[in-house]
Each structure stands twice: as C-alpha cells, then as structure tokens.
Amino acid sequence: MPDETLGAAVDKLTATIASRGSASPGDSYTAKLLAGGPEACARKFGEEAIEAIVEAVRGDKERLADEAADVIYHLLVLLAAADTPPAAVASALARRRGMSGLEEKARR
Known part of the structure; x- marks a missing residue:
C-alpha cells in the first residue's frame, strides 16, 4: 500500500484529470466523462x-475505501466539468475551519 496522504493523491489525480481533458473520448474514460458535461458527470x-x-x-x-476513491475521482471530474478548481473547495473548507457545523449551516 502506498504511503501517500489523501491530499497528495488528490493533487496527482487532479493533474491527471486536467491532462486527460483534451484527449479523445474514445481513448480516455476521463475525457468521455468530461465530454458529457456537468450533468452527465453529476x-x-x-x-x-x-x-x-x-x-x-x-x-x-475495504470496499468502502474503493468506493470512496471512486467518489473522489468522480467529484474531481465533476468539478473540472463545471470549471470549478479544487482550490475553490479548499478555500471553502478553510473558511469553515474552526466553525461548528451548526454555525456554518446557519450562515448559509
């Protein structure tokens, strides 16, 4: 099992998704998903x-970890399809840091 943080894995996966966005949908699953637009990715x-x-x-x-990996991959593809960089998600998380979930929900 690789000794890698989730953050490092997400960074690598984000770069891979970006690099495959211009590939042919016939050659890349990621390109095929992105070609479907945000609705198909969602x-x-x-x-x-x-x-x-x-x-x-x-x-x-074990199966949950595998499925969670799929969820993270597909979330990153959805973000790419919606032209929303993962950095925007990181900023949203940073804004919420130190705030209770109840307080954060009340602010929406």
Whole structure:
C-alpha cells in the first residue's frame, strides 16, 4: 500500500484529470466523462456516492475505501466539468475551519 496522504493523491489525480481533458473520448474514460458535461458527470458522481453509502452500511471497510476513491475521482471530474478548481473547495473548507457545523449551516 502506498504511503501517500489523501491530499497528495488528490493533487496527482487532479493533474491527471486536467491532462486527460483534451484527449479523445474514445481513448480516455476521463475525457468521455468530461465530454458529457456537468450533468452527465453529476449523474455518475451520484451513482458512485450511492455505492459508497451501501458499502458503509454493509460495514465492508475495504470496499468502502474503493468506493470512496471512486467518489473522489468522480467529484474531481465533476468539478473540472463545471470549471470549478479544487482550490475553490479548499478555500471553502478553510473558511469553515474552526466553525461548528451548526454555525456554518446557519450562515448559509
């Protein structure tokens, strides 16, 4: 098992997604997803999220980790399709740091 942080893995995956965005949809799964636009990417993200939920409820930690990896990949593809850089998500998380979830929800 690689000794890599989630942040480092996400950074590498983000770069890979960006590099494959200009590939032919026939040659790259990522390019195929991006060609479908935000709507298609959102639908696939939702499917993967449901699969992760199922594995969490079943209690299968290995399968949950696999499905969570799919969720993260598909979220990053969705962000790319919606022209929203992961840095925007990092900024949103930074703004919320130190704030309770209840307080954050009340501010929306």
